[in-house]
Amino acid sequence: MAGNQFGQIFRITTFGESHGEALGVVIDGCPAGMELSPEDIQKELDRRRPGASAITSPRQETDRVRLVSGVFEGKTLGTPIALLFFNVDIDSSKYEQLKDLYRPGHADYTYQKKYGHRDWRGGGRASARETVARVAAGAVAKKFLNAYGIEIYAFCREIAGISCETVEREEIEKNPVRAADSKAAQLMEQAILEAKEQGESLGGIVEVIATGVPPGLGEPVFDKLDAEIAKALMSIPAAKGVEIGAGFTSSRCKGSENNDPIGYDPQTKRVVFKSNHSGGILGGISNGDEIVARLAIKATSSIKIAQQTIDKEGNPRTIQVEGRHDPCVLPRAVPIVEAMLALVLADHLLRQRTTGLTPLD
Ligand SMILES: Cc1cc2nc3c(=O)[nH]c(=O)nc-3n(C[C@H](O)[C@H](O)[C@H](O)COP(=O)(O)O)c2cc1C
Numbered sequence: 001m002a003g004n005q006f007g008q009i010f011r012i013t014t015f016g017e018s019h020g021e022a023l024g025v026v027i028d029g030c031p032a033g034m035e036l037s038p039e040d041i042q043k044e045l046d047r048r049r050p051g052a053s054a055i056t057s058p059r060q061e062t063d064r065v066r067l068v069s070g071v072f073e074g075k076t077l078g079t080p081i082a083l084l085f086f087n088v089d090i091d092s093s094k095y096e097q098l099k100d101l102y103r104p105g106h107a108d109y110t111y112q113k114k115y116g117h118r119d120w121r122g123g124g125r126a127s128a129r130e131t132v133a134r135v136a137a138g139a140v141a142k143k144f145l146n147a148y149g150i151e152i153y154a155f156c157r158e159i160a161g162i163s164c165e166t167v168e169r170e171e172i173e174k175n176p177v178r179a180a181d182s183k184a185a186q187l188m189e190q191a192i193l194e195a196k197e198q199g200e201s202l203g204g205i206v207e208v209i210a211t212g213v214p215p216g217l218g219e220p221v222f223d224k225l226d227a228e229i230a231k232a233l234m235s236i237p238a239a240k241g242v243e244i245g246a247g248f249t250s251s252r253c254k255g256s257e258n259n260d261p262i263g264y265d266p267q268t269k270r271v272v273f274k275s276n277h278s279g280g281i282l283g284g285i286s287n288g289d290e291i292v293a294r295l296a297i298k299a300t301s302s303i304k305i306a307q308q309t310i311d312k313e314g315n316p317r318t319i320q321v322e323g324r325h326d327p328c329v330l331p332r333a334v335p336i337v338e339a340m341l342a343l344v345l346a347d348h349l350l351r352q353r354t355t356g357l358t359p360l361d
Helices: 038-048 108-115 121-126 128-146 169-174 182-197 225-234 247-252 330-355
Strands: 011-015 022-028 066-069 081-086 151-159 204-211 239-244 262-265 270-273 291-297 307-310 316-319
Touching: 011 128, 022 128, 038 128, 038 330, 081 128, 108 121, 121 128, 128 151, 128 330, 151 169, 151 182, 151 330, 169 182, 204 330, 225 239, 225 291, 225 330, 239 247, 291 330
Parallel strands: none
Antiparallel strands: 011 022, 022 081, 066 081, 151 204, 204 291, 239 291, 262 270, 307 316
């Protein structure tokens, strides 16, 4: 079955190709009566859009959202919310000469094999242009979660091996890299500009945190919260690995080092975990601590350096990918990662109403 939908109750369907006329998303299952304005969505889209700095793709898309259904007098109706984005800055000329070649690191070969007919302009459906729809839907999910006191933020934890030493949330939107450490941000930015100059590209790690998540979200056994988050994050273009909490490090720890000791705060009458190696999830169910996940993102596939490939007939060819590309996709991936986590949590908050105690009990 085709895979353009995500979520069970808070469910999205996205559509559109990179150089097609428009992209969009239909959100079904958002409860009625929630205040929602185009500005709520636009502010998240502005964080994702290209052309905003020297370290992102120069494609100039304003990504103005058209809210075409599901909202009346500033409030959701409980009916499908449809959001549209018209592409305005399309330049397919650089793709003409590549249409019969398979670009290394891209989905050209696999789409050709699967469908036998593909939109070769700008990566078609495989392009990260599709994520404009996810960020818009994520903005609606965030608004819903905010009413329950749940907040989500992400940042670039690492780029090209340069890692944040500190995490200052207020630093994130102050630098073009979206790192949480101003010193690391400068080094990351420099590394990206150098890579761009050389026609190269870089990858790294985005970290995402959700605060205020009540205990109880997640549906064992196949829809465990960590499994759902992993799927959501791995569906982002260029994603190559997911860690929850201590992740791969926990495989190198002893039980006594890895377990999070449990305490009780009589004042708030809440269970407190004295560390958070679990990333806020036990047995696939949120434990009330912060949810922490990290996503490994590969270096951008389109590079100006010559690479070996073949054409559709199997003849060897050399390829140099021109066009407008992100030398490092991480700064723009930050709002996308937040959106995907928001979609998972909104869906599971609604699912919890059907299978367990109400979320705030
Ligand atoms: C925000 C964002 C922007 C991206 N921009 C580019 C780009 O400019 N050039 C490119 O080659 N890949 C870019 N990508 C990644 C490709 O879309 C992706 O690597 C490609 O479709 C192959 O899919 P896969 O890496 O998931 O296997 C971007 C990814 C994200 C998340």
